[in-house]
Amino acid sequence: MFQARIYVTLKTGILDPQGKAVKGALATLGYGKVEDVRVGKYLVLTLDYPDRSLAEKDVKEMCDRLLANPVIEDYTFELQEVAK
Amino acid sequence: MKFGVVVFPGSNCDMDCYHVIDRVLGHPVEYIWHREQSLAGYDCVVLPGGFSYGDYLRTGAIARFAPLMEVVSTFAAGGGLVLGICNGFQILLEAGLLPGAMRRNDSLQFRCHDVYLRVENTNTPFTNRYRPGQVIRMPIAHGEGNYYADPETLAQLNREQRVIFRYCTAEGEIAPEANPNGSLENIAGICNREGNVLGLMPHPERCSEEILGYDDGKFLFLSVLHWWGLKREREVVARG
Numbered sequence: 001m002f003q004a005r006i007y008v009t010l011k012t013g014i015l016d017p018q019g020k021a022v023k024g025a026l027a028t029l030g031y032g033k034v035e036d037v038r039v040g041k042y043l044v045l046t047l048d049y050p051d052r053s054l055a056e057k058d059v060k061e062m063c064d065r066l067l068a069n070p071v072i073e074d075y076t077f078e079l080q081e082v083a084k
Numbered sequence: 085m086k087f088g089v090v091v092f093p094g095s096n097c098d099m100d101c102y103h104v105i106d107r108v109l110g111h112p113v114e115y116i117w118h119r120e121q122s123l124a125g126y127d128c129v130v131l132p133g134g135f136s137y138g139d140y141l142r143t144g145a146i147a148r149f150a151p152l153m154e155v156v157s158t159f160a161a162g163g164g165l166v167l168g169i170c171n172g173f174q175i176l177l178e179a180g181l182l183p184g185a186m187r188r189n190d191s192l193q194f195r196c197h198d199v200y201l202r203v204e205n206t207n208t209p210f211t212n213r214y215r216p217g218q219v220i221r222m223p224i225a226h227g228e229g230n231y232y233a234d235p236e237t238l239a240q241l242n243r244e245q246r247v248i249f250r251y252c253t254a255e256g257e258i259a260p261e262a263n264p265n266g267s268l269e270n271i272a273g274i275c276n277r278e279g280n281v282l283g284l285m286p287h288p289e290r291c292s293e294e295i296l297g298y299d300d301g302k303f304l305f306l307s308v309l310h311w312w313g314l315k316r317e318r319e320v321v322a323r324g
Contacts, residue, residue: 010187014232015266017190041141066149069142069178071185072232 001084002047002055006077008068009040043067046082055079085127085312087113090156090172092147097133097169100289105130108292109305118150128165128308129156131172133225133287143186143228144174153179165209165308166281170226173273173283182274182283183241184233190266194227199264199286201272202252205245208275209311210282213303219256220300222286224264229285231267231274241274249273249284 010016018039026034045062049055059077068075087105091098098115105113116129123129136147147153153175160166160181168176176182189195198221203214214220233241241247249272253262263270265285273284288301 015187015190015230017188017192017230017266021192066145067141069145069185071177071183071234072187 001082002049002052003080003082004043004045004047004055004059004077005080006043006045006059006063006067006075007040008043008063008073008075009038011072011074014072048084052079052081085111085309086125087111087128087130088116088123088126089113089130089132090116090118090152091132092118092134092136092150092175094136094138095132095134095171097171097287097289100287101130101132101169104289104292104302104305108302109309111309116152118147118152120152121155123152123155123159123164126159126164127312128167129159131156131166131168131175132289133170133172136171136175139171139228142178143171144176144178147171147175148179157181160276160281163278163280167210167304167308168281168283169287169289170224170229170285173285174228176281176283181281182276183237184231184274186228187230187232187266188228189226189230189264191264194225195229195264196223196225197264198223199272200252200254200256200262201249201286202256202258204247204250205275207245208248208279208282208307210275210304210307211248212310213307217256219252219254220303221291221298222288222301223290224286226265226285229265229267229272231265231271231285233268238268241271242269244277246275246277246279247271247273248275248282249286 019037023037203218250270275282288304292302
């Protein structure tokens with residue numbers, strides 16, 4: 001069994017209105033030194049796969065096909081073996 | 085010619101589209117459930133507005149994998165007319181039938197009000213009943229209409245006159261203050277290279293009758309009928 005932790009973020013240079021709003025709110029709270037905020041998505045997948053390389057291949061495919069939109073988003077993921 | 089209105093779980097403008105085609109235009113139309121696997125007999129397919137699959141993950145991201153969408157791609161490749169309105173536009177982008185992507189509105193607000201649009205290209209199946217540069221009014225209702233395309237794609241869209249509608253002022257000026265969502269170059273609607281697939285964020289089906297205040301949207305549907313009539317004539321001539 002594996003657990004995939006996937007992080008989806010807007011590509012560098014793509015305007016992030018949510019990030020901008022959060023940055024503004026942080027500044028209001030006195031954290032004016034926050035230079036930039038990017039809001040993204042965090043997905044956790046539990047995978048019943050026998051081996052790592054197959055899981056890795058499929059998670060990448062899932063990200064490319066559905067979980068991220070390659071036009072505006074980047075993704076990274078970590079794969080961790082977990083007990084069944 | 086026959087219209088089909090696709091129904092996804094969460095579509096909520098399907099009945100409005102059906103009503104306009106059936107009652108205002110008086111044309112044959114049927115609902116098509118998203119699990120259908122054929123579009124045989126249809127000439128124009130409408131992907132209506134709404135919140136297909138609750139807009140989970142991204143708007144249109146899950147709807148694009150509905151069984152019918154595969155058929156819609158084949159239908160479009162064969163020259164069939166496909167009209168995506170609001171969520172329908174978002175689905176067409178996710179499906180890759182139109183280029184680019186939607187981001188959250190720059191205001192972070194769900195914007196629901198009338199906008200002015202400038203008709204940028206009237207040489208399409210969907211806009212031939214408008215005048216070039218005509219300023220029309222339509223309602224919008226969306227939280228993610230902030231259109232994005234990379235610089236090369238954007239240049240290509242402009243070069244090929246595939247930007248069909250832009251948000252403008254009442255006087256027809258393409259100005260930042262007329263842009264309700266932050267969309268690049270005030271883009272409100274684009275088409276594919278062949279011109280048979282159109283996506284737009286505003287709702288023509290919500291302004292197709294005088295009783296609703298104005299009927300600027302009706303001419304989009306009338307354009308489809310006009311285009312179809314011309315196509316039929318040409319085919320008759322070609323066959324001799």
